[in-house]
Amino acid sequence: MAIFITGGARSGKSGFGEAYAMKLSGHGIYIATAQSWDDEMKERTARHRSMRERSGYRWRTIEEPLALAELLGELEREQNDGGERPAVLVDCLTLWLTNWLLRLDAGKQGDGDQDTGTYGELHAEADKLTAAVAAYTGPLLLVTNEVGSGIVPAYPLGRRFRDEAGRLNRKLAATCEEAYLVVAGIPLDLKKHAFRLEED
Known part of the structure; x- marks a missing residue:
């Protein structure tokens, strides 16, 4: 079961994620x-x-700044032994995104159109x-940050980060069975209260 947890800085999202993990399993990664x-x-x-x-x-x-998909694949294989599965908590997705953005941006300096190279690779990741x-x-x-509610960043990489974080959050929230927005320490169940156009 995948659970998506988002919120602003110091909203309590990591604490909520840790507390929820403790309810799901007797041990965690x-x-x-x-x-x-x-x-x-x-x-x-x-x-x-x-x-x-x-x-x-x-x-x-486990400290893993970049190869998150590969690590989850390894954990899936090693944990399928019939015992109690640990609760796996990733904290956080926006730092993972930052790591990739900085790595790809540094590698593409002066290489022309970054959208076709750098960001195609980022979207593949x-x-x-x-x-x-x-x-x-x-x-x-999965813990992430809600970063698109403030002012537009003044520099191109900051604007790209904001846009890519929004895209990543939408994609993963849709994939997860549960999604929570933590505001002032209060978790709100987004999927439970989501408005669905097809029901209207």
Whole structure:
């Protein structure tokens, strides 16, 4: 069962994801997509890991900034042994997207039309991830950020990130069985309250 969790910064989405994971299984796998580029990020990552360890819940942490689809495929294969499946929590999709954008953008500097190269490759990675999520049969929680509700970014890469994050979130929310928007610490069940045109 795949579960999509979105919300703004400090909305409580990660905490909700962790609490939900604890209800779904007696142990979990925490997939961290962040890359620690500076001391502040290293300290933040260490603090979050320490909080998980103190929770009393058995987390196994895997750091994977890019090969998320491949990792989910590996976990699907290794966990099909008949025992209790761990709850897999990915935190977060927008950091994964950032990692790919920065990697592809750096590789395409001065190469002409980036839309046909860089972003075609990015969309292929997003499709690969969507397929891996659809194929995963254990409890899977995907945390992401809702980034399109503010001002339009002032620079091209920022605008591209906003657009690609919106596309990725739509694609994965449609793939998941459940979808939640966390606002001020309150999770709202999006699919339960969704308006469906075909019912009108």
